[in-house]
Amino acid sequence: MITEITTTHWIVLAAVLFGIGLLGVLARRNALVILLSVELMLNAANLVFVALGHHLGDVQGQVIAMVVMAIAAAEATVGLAVIVLVSRTCRTLNPDELTELKG
Amino acid sequence: MGYDLRPDLTWPEIAMLMLVVAVMFADMILRPERRGLLFGLSAAGLVAIGLGMVLSPHGVGTAFHGAHMADGFSWLVKIFMTCVLLTVILVTWPFLDRLRSVVGTHLILVLASGLGMMALASSNSLIVMFIALELATIPLMILTALGRGDSQAHEAGLKFLIFGAVASAFTIFGIALVWGYSGGLMNLTDLRGVVAAGGAGLPMTIGVVMLFAGLAFKTAIAPFHVWVPDVYQGAPTPITAFLAGGSKAAGFTALLRVAVALFAPGEGEAIIDWPLALAILAGLTAVLGNMAAIWQTDLKRLLAHASVGHAGFLLMGMAVIGTAGGLLGLSALAYYLVFYAAAVALVFFCMGLVSRAGGGDLLSDFEGLGRRSPAIAAAMLVGVLSMGGIPPLAGFTGKILILAATVKGELIWLTFIAGFAMVLSIVYMLMILRALYLLPPREGAVTGARLGRWEGAALIILSLLLIVFGAVPGPVLDPIREAMQAMAGLSPTEIMVAATGG
Numbered sequence: 001m002i003t004e005i006t007t008t009h010w011i012v013l014a015a016v017l018f019g020i021g022l023l024g025v026l027a028r029r030n031a032l033v034i035l036l037s038v039e040l041m042l043n044a045a046n047l048v049f050v051a052l053g054h055h056l057g058d059v060q061g062q063v064i065a066m067v068v069m070a071i072a073a074a075e076a077t078v079g080l081a082v083i084v085l086v087s088r089t090c091r092t093l094n095p096d097e098l099t100e101l102k103g
Numbered sequence: 104m105g106y107d108l109r110p111d112l113t114w115p116e117i118a119m120l121m122l123v124v125a126v127m128f129a130d131m132i133l134r135p136e137r138r139g140l141l142f143g144l145s146a147a148g149l150v151a152i153g154l155g156m157v158l159s160p161h162g163v164g165t166a167f168h169g170a171h172m173a174d175g176f177s178w179l180v181k182i183f184m185t186c187v188l189l190t191v192i193l194v195t196w197p198f199l200d201r202l203r204s205v206v207g208t209h210l211i212l213v214l215a216s217g218l219g220m221m222a223l224a225s226s227n228s229l230i231v232m233f234i235a236l237e238l239a240t241i242p243l244m245i246l247t248a249l250g251r252g253d254s255q256a257h258e259a260g261l262k263f264l265i266f267g268a269v270a271s272a273f274t275i276f277g278i279a280l281v282w283g284y285s286g287g288l289m290n291l292t293d294l295r296g297v298v299a300a301g302g303a304g305l306p307m308t309i310g311v312v313m314l315f316a317g318l319a320f321k322t323a324i325a326p327f328h329v330w331v332p333d334v335y336q337g338a339p340t341p342i343t344a345f346l347a348g349g350s351k352a353a354g355f356t357a358l359l360r361v362a363v364a365l366f367a368p369g370e371g372e373a374i375i376d377w378p379l380a381l382a383i384l385a386g387l388t389a390v391l392g393n394m395a396a397i398w399q400t401d402l403k404r405l406l407a408h409a410s411v412g413h414a415g416f417l418l419m420g421m422a423v424i425g426t427a428g429g430l431l432g433l434s435a436l437a438y439y440l441v442f443y444a445a446a447v448a449l450v451f452f453c454m455g456l457v458s459r460a461g462g463g464d465l466l467s468d469f470e471g472l473g474r475r476s477p478a479i480a481a482a483m484l485v486g487v488l489s490m491g492g493i494p495p496l497a498g499f500t501g502k503i504l505i506l507a508a509t510v511k512g513e514l515i516w517l518t519f520i521a522g523f524a525m526v527l528s529i530v531y532m533l534m535i536l537r538a539l540y541l542l543p544p545r546e547g548a549v550t551g552a553r554l555g556r557w558e559g560a561a562l563i564i565l566s567l568l569l570i571v572f573g574a575v576p577g578p579v580l581d582p583i584r585e586a587m588q589a590m591a592g593l594s595p596t597e598i599m600v601a602a603t604g605g
Binding site for chain 1: 230233234237241244245248253254255257258259260261262264265268269271272273275276278279280282283284286287289306332333336337
């Protein structure tokens with residue numbers, strides 16, 4: 001029986017989130033959902049920063065989490081723009097059906 | 104507490120940022136038909152920054168409380184980066200008409216990505232390294248998707264985006280673990296002390312592995328190279344050159360700093376034998392890349408696989424860290440990288456010129472080019488021979504230096520694998536040569552691609568670089584060796600002393 005939530009629990013939770021995200025990237029067949037899964041992975045990293053920052057009593061962890069959020073937003077912006085382009089020209093968002101480039 | 108800005112150390116990045124902003128404003132002000140001037144502005148700015156760095160004595164020390172590290176190594180890398188950016192702008196020149204309205208955007212993104220690569224060379228803090236990596240990568244994703252405006256480019260952009268985003272998620276998760284489990288240390292020079300004292304436990308080692316995976320994506324090391332062929336093929340030719348030359352070099356400089364700090368054997372029992380792991384990955388990458396290149400019919404795709412092979416050779420130079428061949432390996436790596444980038448620029452510039460005249464990117468589109476456009480074919484010949492490793496060109500000298508480093512580092516099995524990979528690379532080189540000179544031109548192939556005066560001069564300069572410094576590597580190799588010795592040899596306390604000027 002868990003009586004107290006320790007830092008280890010947070011780290012395990014973050015690892016599980018990261019795993020779910022990675023599974024989503026590998027298994028889902030829609031570029032938008034893949035992008036969502038990547039966001040989950042990035043936020044798992046944020047959870048590690050915040051949890052360990054709290055554990056160490058170091059405010060740097062929370063600051064970095066904010067920075068990572070900003071970068072993730074930048075990445076998502078570009079991602080959505082590219083997805084719009086692809087959906088217009090290729091008429092599909094399924095990476096398996098995008099097979100013009102191969103050799 | 105001050106900001107510790109140290110403009111004497113950080114001015115190349117500051118100047119670069121100002122150049123990006125200047126081009127942005129000029130793009131807004133200039134009329135569309137005069138946008139060719141933006142090329143001049145960008146090139147002049149880069150030449151000024153490059154010359155400034157060559158002429159001014161480089162400072163040694165840290166800025167921003169240890170996050171930014173200026174040393175001989177980062178100084179050399181930044182000079183190299185300005186050269187790469189100049190050649191990318193040069194390679195973009197044949198596409199001026201095709202780019203039309205997005206010329207300004209294109210140049211701004213190229214320069215911004217270059218700024219990220221320069222910051223990456225100086226990053227001593229892991230979080231700065233992550234931000235610089237993203238700044239270098241995100242514009243490249245846009246450039247890949249934007250340049251040609253067809254479905255191939257969009258598909259390449261999407262693939263780059265997905266792989267790149269996953270890689271950055273790995274990187275940041277790894278950084279989080281390293282930071283947390285080292286007790287809140289972010290600077291590589293501090294972390295080096297922890298690792299050397301044997302303080303890297305299992306969670307921190309997992310973090311380092313994830314960080315390495317992220318950087319391995321950037322540098323196209325097997326098994327993280329699967330995105331490379333698609334993206335290189337789909338991206339516009341100048342951006343492919345940038346990806347192959349600049350982006351790979353930037354990734355390797357970051358990897359080098361991480362390797363020096365975190366992969367060195369410590370006092371305690373290390374969980375992963377990093378030198379061995381790097382050697383295995385290097386051999387695998389070199390053989391896989393060069394083997395796959397042989398089966399390609401699209402020249403860009405062939406060069407993409409070849410660039411994976413080159414990454415393998417580069418990683419071999421890193422695998423000998425901590426052995427007797429360590430210094431030679433690191434110097435060989437840097438030398439190889441510089442002239443690999445020059446050869447890439449040369450070949451892709453030629454491809455751009457042929458493509459402007461209406462030719463395609465397939466290997467068969469280059470059949471009989473020696474008869475159709477002798478000058479372009481000759482320049483391409485030099486680039487391809489250098490990539491294939493034929494003496495006395497710089498590509499050969501680089502490969503021999505890497506081989507010598509593996510022998511000196513007593514990794515003889517790796518030397519044999521490298522030799523095998525060299526033979527494979529000669530095969531694909533011969534395929535290109537056969538297309539250029541032995542096969543007759545196809546029906547309806549483009550003849551007499553135009554070659555302007557400046558374009559001819561650029562081709563000659565790049566070819567001469569490969570020939571002269573391949574035969575006489577000393578003038579390039581000596582400063583590299585000095586800088587490498589300073590970077591790899593300094594202990595954290597020595598860097599502190601250098602930073603405070605004592």
